Each structure stands twice: as structure tokens, then as C-alpha cells.
Amino acid sequence: MSVIANTPKPPYYAVIFTSTRTEGENGYSETANRMVELAEQQPGFLGVESAREELGITVSYWAELESIKLWKANIEHLEAQKKGRSQWYQSFKVRISKVERDYGI
Amino acid sequence: MSVIANTPKPPYYAVIFTSTRTEGENGYSETANRMVELAEQQPGFLGVESAREELGITVSYWAELESIKLWKANIEHLEAQKKGRSQWYQSFKVRISKVERDYGI
Numbered sequence: 591m592s593v594i595a596n597t598p599k600p601p602y603y604a605v606i607f608t609s610t611r612t613e614g615e616n617g618y619s620e621t622a623n624r625m626v627e628l629a630e631q632q633p634g635f636l637g638v639e640s641a642r643e644e645l646g647i648t649v650s651y652w653a654e655l656e657s658i659k660l661w662k663a664n665i666e667h668l669e670a671q672k673k674g675r676s677q678w679y680q681s682f683k684v685r686i687s688k689v690e691r692d693y694g695i
Numbered sequence: 696m697s698v699i700a701n702t703p704k705p706p707y708y709a710v711i712f713t714s715t716r717t718e719g720e721n722g723y724s725e726t727a728n729r730m731v732e733l734a735e736q737q738p739g740f741l742g743v744e745s746a747r748e749e750l751g752i753t754v755s756y757w758a759e760l761e762s763i764k765l766w767k768a769n770i771e772h773l774e775a776q777k778k779g780r781s782q783w784y785q786s787f788k789v790r791i792s793k794v795e796r797d798y799g800i
């Protein structure tokens with residue numbers, strides 16, 4: 591279950607991953623779950639939030655740009671990224687951003 | 696329909712709005728649609744992406760921090776924010792971030 595991530599006081603980083611899927615499952619969910627499990631073990635991981643309707647939005651939060659770089663280069667994640675490009679996603683956009691301020695209830 | 700926002704070359708700003716809803720509709724959808732319509736008319740608005748499952752995630756993109764400030768202070772939006780706090784959202788978090796890099800297919 592996805593809940594609002596309990597991130598620390600800014601600054602920290604957010605990777606906004608927006609996507610539209612292709613037809614069919616093709617092992618997507620299993621890998622998606624595995625990637626969350628794996629991301630949680632990475633140094634500098636702060637949390638992740640996810641929702642999908644026509645559009646899927648996953649925002650992961652990181653302590654440092656370096657943490658994001660290491661996660662992007664993770665072997666198992668590289669394999670998933672390859673399948674993402676070739677099979678699972680019709681289109682996607684990754685945006686790397688620095689959270690400067692936050693508030694909420 | 697929500698599609699991947701056609702944002703310009705970074706830098707630009709992203710407001711990541713994550714929320715969980717209360718029970719019941721209470722006029723939420725009508726106001727949510729109106730807020731998108733209104734945001735699109737604001738100076739500096741670049742696009743918006745949205746999806747909801749248990750968690751709702753709406754990311755709006757803006758040219759400048761000043762554009763975000765003006766949108767937050769919009770009279771009709773202030774009214775909606777008040778109802779959001781008192782009626783529609785069980786919890787929410789707003790994160791204001793600067794997009795430094797993006798890529799995709």
C-alpha cells in the first residue's frame with residue numbers, strides 16, 4: 591500500500607517518474623514490486639509514493655543526487671529499465687528535482 | 696484525461712501534491728476539475744499530471760517560484776484549499792521542487 595512518504599526536512603531530492611503502460615501485464619507488477627523492495631535498501635532512499643490511472647506517477651525521494659545515480663546504475667534496476675523501454679512503457683518521463691520546501695497536514 | 700506533461704527544457708519547478716481523501720464526494724471532483732482549468736490560465740503554468748489510487752498524486756509544473764506563489768494566493772484556489780483542509784483530505788503533503796534534469800521516451 592502506498593502512503594504519503596515520511597520525508598525529512600528539505601532539502602532532499604525527488605525523482606518524478608511519469609508513464610503510460612503498453613497493453614498486457616508481461617511480468618510488470620512483479621518487477622515493479624521488486625524495484626520498490628530493492629530501492630528501499632539503497633543508501634539515501636527516503637521514501638516512495640505511487641498511483642496509477644491512465645497515467646502512472648511514482649515519486650521516489652532521496653537524500654543526495656549521488657544516491658539517485660547509484661540507484662540508476664544498480665544491475666537489477668538496469669535490467670528492469672531495459673524491459674521498461676522495450677516492453678512495459680508506451681511513454682515515460684523521468685524528472686530529477688530538488689525539494690526546497692514542503693508542508694502539509 | 697491526464698497525459699505526460701510536455702514541459703520545456705529544465706530548469707523549471709514541480710509542485711508535488713500527495714494526498715489521501717476522506718470518505719464521500721462532497722463536491723470534490725467538480726472543484727478539482729475547476730482548479731486544473733484555473734491553473735492552466737495562470738502565468739507560468741507548464742502542465743499538470745495526476746493519478747489516484749489509495750494515494751492521490753498531482754504534479755503541476757511551473758516556470759518560476761513566483762508563478763507558484765501567485766497560484767497559491769489565487770482567491771478561488773484559496774477557497775478550495777480551505778475546503779481541502781476541512782473536508783476533502785485526510786492528509787496531504789505539498790513539496791515544492793526545482794527540476795534540474797529530465798529524460799524519457
